[in-house]
Amino acid sequence: MTKERELAVATTYRIIVCDGTTCINRGSRNLISRLREQLERHGLADRSTISLSGCLGMCDKGPILVVNPGYTIYGNVTEADIPEIVEEHLLHNRPVARLAIQEDHLYNRFFRVFGDAKFFGKQMRITLRNCGIIDPENIDNYLSLRGYEALARVLTDMTPESVVAEVEASGLRGRGGAGFPTGMKWKFTAAQKATPKYVICNADEGDPGAFMDRSAIEGDPHTVVEGMAIGGYAVGASKGIVYIRAEYPLAIKRITKAIEDARAHGLLGENILGSSFSFDIEIRLGAGAFVCGEETALIHSIEGTRGMPRPRPPYPSVQGLFGLPTVINNVETWANIPVIILDGAKWFQTVGTETSKGTKVFALAGKVVNTGLIEVPMGTSLREIIYDVGGGIPGGKKFKAVQTGGPSGGCLPEQYLDTPIDYESLAKAGSIMGSGGMIVIDEDSCMVDIAKFFLEFTQNESCGKCTPCREGTKRMLEILTRITEGKGRAGDIEKLERLGNMIKKASLCGLGQSAPNPVLSTIKNFREEYEEHIHQGRCRARVCTNLVTYQITEKCVGCGACRKVCPVVAISGTAKKQHVIDQDKCVKCGMCFNTCKFDAIVKV
Amino acid sequence: MTTTQANDAIATDDQKLAQLKEFIAQTQKDEHPDSFLIAVLHKAQELYSYLPVPVMDEIAQEMAIPTAHIWGVATFYHYFNLTPPGQHVISICLGTACYVRGAAQILQTLRDELKIDMGQVTPDGLFSLQPARCLGACGLAPVVMIDDKIHGELTPKKMIQILNQYRKQAKK
Numbered sequence: 001m002t003k004e005r006e007l008a009v010a011t012t013y014r015i016i017v018c019d020g021t022t023c024i025n026r027g028s029r030n031l032i033s034r035l036r037e038q039l040e041r042h043g044l045a046d047r048s049t050i051s052l053s054g055c056l057g058m059c060d061k062g063p064i065l066v067v068n069p070g071y072t073i074y075g076n077v078t079e080a081d082i083p084e085i086v087e088e089h090l091l092h093n094r095p096v097a098r099l100a101i102q103e104d105h106l107y108n109r110f111f112r113v114f115g116d117a118k119f120f121g122k123q124m125r126i127t128l129r130n131c132g133i134i135d136p137e138n139i140d141n142y143l144s145l146r147g148y149e150a151l152a153r154v155l156t157d158m159t160p161e162s163v164v165a166e167v168e169a170s171g172l173r174g175r176g177g178a179g180f181p182t183g184m185k186w187k188f189t190a191a192q193k194a195t196p197k198y199v200i201c202n203a204d205e206g207d208p209g210a211f212m213d214r215s216a217i218e219g220d221p222h223t224v225v226e227g228m229a230i231g232g233y234a235v236g237a238s239k240g241i242v243y244i245r246a247e248y249p250l251a252i253k254r255i256t257k258a259i260e261d262a263r264a265h266g267l268l269g270e271n272i273l274g275s276s277f278s279f280d281i282e283i284r285l286g287a288g289a290f291v292c293g294e295e296t297a298l299i300h301s302i303e304g305t306r307g308m309p310r311p312r313p314p315y316p317s318v319q320g321l322f323g324l325p326t327v328i329n330n331v332e333t334w335a336n337i338p339v340i341i342l343d344g345a346k347w348f349q350t351v352g353t354e355t356s357k358g359t360k361v362f363a364l365a366g367k368v369v370n371t372g373l374i375e376v377p378m379g380t381s382l383r384e385i386i387y388d389v390g391g392g393i394p395g396g397k398k399f400k401a402v403q404t405g406g407p408s409g410g411c412l413p414e415q416y417l418d419t420p421i422d423y424e425s426l427a428k429a430g431s432i433m434g435s436g437g438m439i440v441i442d443e444d445s446c447m448v449d450i451a452k453f454f455l456e457f458t459q460n461e462s463c464g465k466c467t468p469c470r471e472g473t474k475r476m477l478e479i480l481t482r483i484t485e486g487k488g489r490a491g492d493i494e495k496l497e498r499l500g501n502m503i504k505k506a507s508l509c510g511l512g513q514s515a516p517n518p519v520l521s522t523i524k525n526f527r528e529e530y531e532e533h534i535h536q537g538r539c540r541a542r543v544c545t546n547l548v549t550y551q552i553t554e555k556c557v558g559c560g561a562c563r564k565v566c567p568v569v570a571i572s573g574t575a576k577k578q579h580v581i582d583q584d585k586c587v588k589c590g591m592c593f594n595t596c597k598f599d600a601i602v603k604v
Numbered sequence: 605m606t607t608t609q610a611n612d613a614i615a616t617d618d619q620k621l622a623q624l625k626e627f628i629a630q631t632q633k634d635e636h637p638d639s640f641l642i643a644v645l646h647k648a649q650e651l652y653s654y655l656p657v658p659v660m661d662e663i664a665q666e667m668a669i670p671t672a673h674i675w676g677v678a679t680f681y682h683y684f685n686l687t688p689p690g691q692h693v694i695s696i697c698l699g700t701a702c703y704v705r706g707a708a709q710i711l712q713t714l715r716d717e718l719k720i721d722m723g724q725v726t727p728d729g730l731f732s733l734q735p736a737r738c739l740g741a742c743g744l745a746p747v748v749m750i751d752d753k754i755h756g757e758l759t760p761k762k763m764i765q766i767l768n769q770y771r772k773q774a775k776k
Contacts, residue, residue: 205738206737207737207738208698208699208700208703208737208738209699209700209701209702209703209738209742210699210738211738211740211742214740215740246646246683247683247736247737247739248740284642284643285642285643285646286681286683287642287645287646287681287682287683287684288681288682288683288737289680289681289682290737301642302639303636303638303639304638304639304640304641304642304677305641305673305677306676306677306680307680307681322636322639363742365700365701365704365742365743365745366700366701366704366705366742366745367704367705371701371742371743371745372742372743403700406700437700439700439701439704441704445704450704453700453703454700457698457737463680594760
């Protein structure tokens with residue numbers, strides 16, 4: 001039995017025939033007997049149901065057939081079309097495009113399987129279209145859902161120029177963060193004469209709190225492989241490299257298997273599908289350096305040296321890996337490519353906003369009810385993501401800010417919640433799209449502390465090549481540390497702003513140019529918290545330990561548990577009487593607070 | 605055992621070295637053999653659990669790359685250990701989601717309990733502590749990964765209980 005046939009037999013079909021007056025007049029009932037006959041012929045009769053429906057409302061296109069799975073609506077169907085529909089759609093899982101009224105857009109697939117649960121309601125899955133549906137380690141699963149069809153199409157029907165033109169027309173922009181138009185990038189590389197050329201998939205996801213690329217590769221590795229092969233054909237590259245974090249063992253295993261299986265099926269290697277195009281992919285592991293997400297640093301890392309960025313131009317599209325023209329795109333960008341080829345640039349353009357087309361995947365986490373991986377159309381508001389998809393803030397706490405773009409992004413407070421997600425709007429609000437980290441912060445977090453957290457990260461990850469980033473982030477971190485320790489000085493905020501703007505302007509690469517963003521955006525939106533820390537010695541979220549005092553309230557039953565755990569003997573009191581903390585001795589370790597079973601100890 | 609003795613023991617572990625050399629030999633057939641340095645270091649760390657200096661010297665010989673350059677690369681990337689790790693490696697996630705949900709407290713608990721800092725090994729060699737960026741288990745934040753196992757939704761108390769389980773096992 002062929003694979004297609006196996007799959008066809010395992011599936012149950014439901015065919016709905018419109019039985020409204022117009023369709024009947026146009027001959028819908030004649031279709032039914034023909035359908036039965038064809039289903040019998042292919043041995044699909046026991047697995048199929050044919051049902052009649054009331055008027056579907058598309059009378060001008062009658063007779064109408066709806067075929068499931070596939071959710072395809074066929075119009076103007078004649079008896080002569082029936083054998084083709086049964087054979088192509090049911091047996092080979094290829095909807096008959098010339099009769100379809102509603103096209104089977106790939107993203108719809110998700111809803112057929114998981115329905116319209118609230119979590120999925122506002123989502124639209126293009127790059128994650130197969131995640132959770134297919135077995136990622138089974139190439140036949142991917143093939144059965146029109147996998148590698150886009151590659152086959154470009155190899156047989158399209159010239160490399162027309163592939164580049166299609167991607168350019170789609171308006172797809174780089175999903176790694178900066179949002180550079182993908183088609184333009186490809187065009188630059190395609191125009192280069194030097195060979196061999198390379199295509200690289202950047203899967204070095206280092207942003208703390210982001211796991212989009214990992215999940216995408218773990219859930220559907222073939223779409224990345226297919227996207228890269230199409231990219232290779234478009235720009236004239238014969239070699240692809242997946243640069244992936246060593247910390248992602250499962251993702252590495254799955255992409256490795258996907259590449260091997262694709263090779264075994266003749267979808268990678270010499271003369272793919274009988275064409276003159278040869279292309280293969282190898283895997284290179286990262287080794288834990290955030291800066292390697294920057295394209296020139298990534299290239300250095302693949303070349304086996306320290307991953308430090310270099311000035312651009314020349315851009316990698318002209319002089320990249322081993323000095324040769326190279327296209328570098330992020331995992332999510334590659335995953336969009338097969339869909340653009342299959343559904344067309346015209347369709348892709350209908351999703352999203354004026355300047356940002358398509359969807360964006362976010363790793364939604366932090367103080368939000370539903371944490372996880374989501375994909376929404378560009379233009380969805382932050383509010384919709386946090387409250388409708390994310391389910392709001394747990395524990396009845398108050399929303400304080402949402403952080404996008406990780407260590408390169410900013411914190412946006414409540415007044416920006418209606419900002420639509422696209423590259424320009426987020427930048428205007430003072431953050432960035434970034435690669436897709438989205439952390440929700442509630443009133444329990446201190447914004448100065450959050451800024452310090454991100455700066456600690458970037459300071460630690462600064463490669464040290466250029467002075468503004470290496471020294472500047474260090475000095476900023478010192479100032480932030482002293483503010484959180486209650487030793488802030490008048491003028492510190494202005495100094496942070498001055499330093500931050502300087503680092504942004506003078507740094508060599510994206511890491512330095514964006515490192516001050518978390519600090520600058522929190523100063524812009526939460527300046528009063530900085531001022532409270534410096535001038536009043538107060539941390540309103542009670543996070544900065546030096547600015548917190550512990551007090552025992554009248555809820556105290558005098559059990560003495562706190563007295564016993566206090567490491568500096570700052571707590572005194574007699575049994576069954578309210579205890580007191582000697583503030584001069586207290587080192588603010590919080591042991592008493594964690595120990596008390598009666599909630600009698602409060603932070604003020 | 606002194607460090608020198610330990611290094612000698614490593615350098616003479618023929619079986620591992622042979623495996624490493626074989627791996628290197630394969631990479632040298634490529635058009636850009638030097639570009640495999642990081643892959644070779646990954647292999648070495650897989651074999652030895654860290655990168656001993658004598659092994660880096662061997663790599664330098666085999667790949668014809670100066671040890672100084674290899675040292676430069678090994679120190680640049682966080683993933684490579686330059687000292688032997690503990691029997692159980694504790695990676696504490698310091699990603700944003702974990703941080704917002706209290707990873708700092710967990711880290712403090714680990715520091716207090718193990719009396720070591722990041723990148724150090726306990727005197728008994730049982731645990732070593734290292735930071736991890738996002739482990740991708742944000743739904744379970746805050747999380748700690750001990751060897752390959754993820755422990756999630758941690759509180760200081762739960763963290764201590766987990767450590768005690770490993771200690772108990774080690775005693776058996």
